[in-house]
Amino acid sequence: MIVDRDHLPQELADLPEELFVRVKDRPEMDQVSKVRADSFYMDAFRRLMKNRVSVLSICVVLLIIALALLVPQISGYGYTEQNVKLKNIPPRIPVLEKLGIADGTRTVIGVKPSALNNTSRYPEGSVLKVLRTYTVSGKEACDALVDMYVFAGVPEGKYYFFGTDYLGRDIMTRLFKGTQISLLIAFISVITNLIIGVVYGSVAGFYGGTVDIVLSHLAEVLDGLPYIVVTILFMLLLGSGMFSIILSLTITGWIGTARLTRAQYYRFKGREYVLAARSLGVPDRNLIFRHILPNAIGPLITRTMIAVPSAIFSESFLAYIGLGIKPPEPSIGVLLSSGQSVLLQYPYQTLFPAILISVLMVAFNMLANGLRDALDPSERGRLQ
Amino acid sequence: MMDSEVLLSVEDLVVSFSSRDEGLVHAVRGVSFKLHRGETLAVVGESGSGKSVTMKAVMGILSANGRVESGKILYDGLDLAKATEEQMHKIRGCRIGMVFQDPLSALDPIMKIGNQITEVLKKRGMSSAEATRKAISLLRDVGIDEPERRIEQYPFQFSGGMRQRIVIAIALAGDPEILICDEPTTALDVTVQARILELIKELQQKRGLSEVFITHDMGVVAQMADRIEVMYAGKIVEKGTTEEIFFHPAHPYTWALLGSMPDMETRGRLEAIPGAPPDMSQEIHGDAFAPRNPYALAIDFEREPPLFRLSETHMAATWLLHPKAPRIEMSESLRERIRRMKEAADEQH
């Protein structure tokens, strides 16, 4: 709207006099500065919590950790407890069994019809239904749906939610015990890598010069080693076991972190506030912990979070190629690879570890993505 | 100047962006201006004031989440706000060209600069040899030495100023009549800035271009513009001829802009504008500048001011111009500064 000052519209000319007084205190200004004072990490946390996928991932990860800690305690089975009579029992889960899923039955193929009536082999009530009868090379055979719980003589009211393995061990107990061990391996190796990497990168980045050149070259040589080859060689040297796995995951695992930390030093070294602090005589130790490292935390967190699923993956990978932890200790990888070997006979033995590792990996990766987005808000500013 | 033909006319343009984090952001909230043939119109404002977005809307290159909500962009009997992609395609490059802020990121880093000029010429049906000849002559026009050799080079082999010259050559390749310059010198060194500005002026005269010059630098404006539109928070708050805006500014925001402009005498005592521009995702009550305005009136927080006409060409949107407002003048130091600028201008004439 354009108006002439000399011929104002009546409505504007009639505006009350008291609206035209100067305002001395302007409350909005204070609000602006308050918002700005919020710390970067609080901001990042808020952004993370606003991301529904990240929140869901955090919940899933926490749930799996809780199950890993609780289930082996309360399942009622020991994770190494064997019962050869109850081997390869299919899963049976209350409620679900009524729907015909996980009801503890298996289709037995190609048995002699007469054998089904033999109560010493097929106890009373174990054969639920004869599915079809046919002749194979002149002999009569049939497929029958068998309740394996009655067949194997599992006591009434006893449930194996995820079934049992070839030694009659409860898979659910072993799976969550295995999750415990896999997560432990992942966390310890990731934290070790983080510590080594930060210290190494800090030394190289802070001192610079010859120290940096030597350290960087050393790291480069180590980094040149193919990951799989080094891991396998070290596993061969150290023998299987949890400690060996952790160690072989840390041989080259810290290099990325070290490089990142060092780069942060170089990025922030020239900044005014660091120069100012240094010229004021702030000791090196303070400089590192108060001024430089806090700025490196964002990318380090993201990196570390991405390292967790890849450590879980490496553990399973090693288990598959026969370099996992020592039996009878379980891990997700050990269960997966032993399930794989009987996949076609007892698919459920692969199913549960596969679901667990997939959910765990997806959750960790999603969480890492969410963290990266929350800690690096540059995408947000790219509106226009 | 006012009598000459209106080339481009923007009427009550509203542009908004939808964003997951911040909801709907109203970047341009009702902007109107006219560009006359042969003139240079400067659009001045801080970053985020909506000046670039307005021009991107004119070119039809808003990012995917941006949208013209209402208003018209009239050019050559066509409303560009509603034009189809095909219609826009005929206008971009050959009718309206655009030069960007950062010449390094505006050039494709892995394509030879010759190809970056000829590529579009060939698409328009020029033969390869003809296009190359034209590219060489364009590069010569913008002051690149040995263009025959340099068309074979990549952007990273040029200095910042040279890159901007190349961008200008690209923008002029389709012989447009309007050139939109979006902060063309902001990313450059001061000495290079001056030379690029001279080049743009020279090309304007030679080719009879009409220009829209977007900048936040009042110094650049003084050198280039015939008329000025001052934008704040997606609105035009003051408009007038260069003399009117520089010598008789009426809006407190224009005062602040002029006060924050460095000049020889005031070195070291620039008046920074306090606070930050408003959050455009929120609805703005009253005058958007009020929270940062040291002369704010009570009504500024209640009601948006209309544009008060000061002369045929000069208008400002501030309640200070209302007859009932207290007489508030610009600060003494700014008055002093304007006096000096006037003297300098008189000397030149």
Added chain:
Amino acid sequence: MFKYFLKRFAAMLVTLFLILTLSFWVIRLMPLSIFENPDISPEIQQKLEEKMHLHEPMVVQFGYFISGVLTRGDFGTSVKIRPGMDVLEIIWERVPTTMILNAASLILAIPLGILAGTIAALKRGKMTDNLISFLIVIFISVPSFVFASLLQYLFTLQWPVFPTLYLTHASTTGQIVASMVLPVIALSLGPLATIARYLRGELIESLSSEYMLLARTKGLTRGEAVVAHAFRNSLVPIANTIIPLITGIMGGSLVIEKIFAVPGIGGLLVDSIMAGDHFLTVALLMMYSVTSLLTIFIIDVSYGIIDPRIRIGGGQE
């Protein structure tokens, strides 16, 4: 430029030497050493002892080992898998299968990954993008061996379309292809998703870059600008993902070959590790090292050739 390649090449040789050294100590120091293994026939043991010069000090033994490898490509003799057979011979037999498997996975993964990434980037924020991005996370997160199990279960037990295991006596091309399908799919899903994710990110950045705006304002249509500028620019950094991709596929094929009983060097490595056939293991690991280091070297070189900023270097930055 040339100097840079020489440097990279020297670094590669140093790395290989390091691996060789490490391998030697693994053979000699490993628990359950071959020399106390009752399963190995006395003749072979005797042969080995001579070969390894066991009566000499360790350093001399190391010298013999290195010179054997370097001059004759002699990595020793298999003791478990094919007792008495030269390990390289065993390996060469199996190289083609693995090469076909890995190459097929790459050939499947790269174009499909580029396609998926491009579609996702162009449809950014739409349902298509969300779906592709979701699949990307799944394929990146879920290990290839889990997919292998799933595929094996679905397509050999539930719907028996493909053979469960590799048909070792496959006579027709059709049979060979059929037995390769599942392993190739299992191996390529992860790399496919990696490429798609990377390209999507790069392309989104390129699409919102200023050179795209200039390309549009100078008069290219959106399609022309995307192809000529955004797409070309986002392909350059893709080379960065190819290295981990290839080493990833090589690693993955260890397990995948084992699962599908593919007679390649991946499965052989797993078998030899499990059987404790250390000469074979070491030779295979060397093979992996050389292949992956060469790949990295070649990609580094070609990267330098693709990108003018590296090829010409310096400039007026």
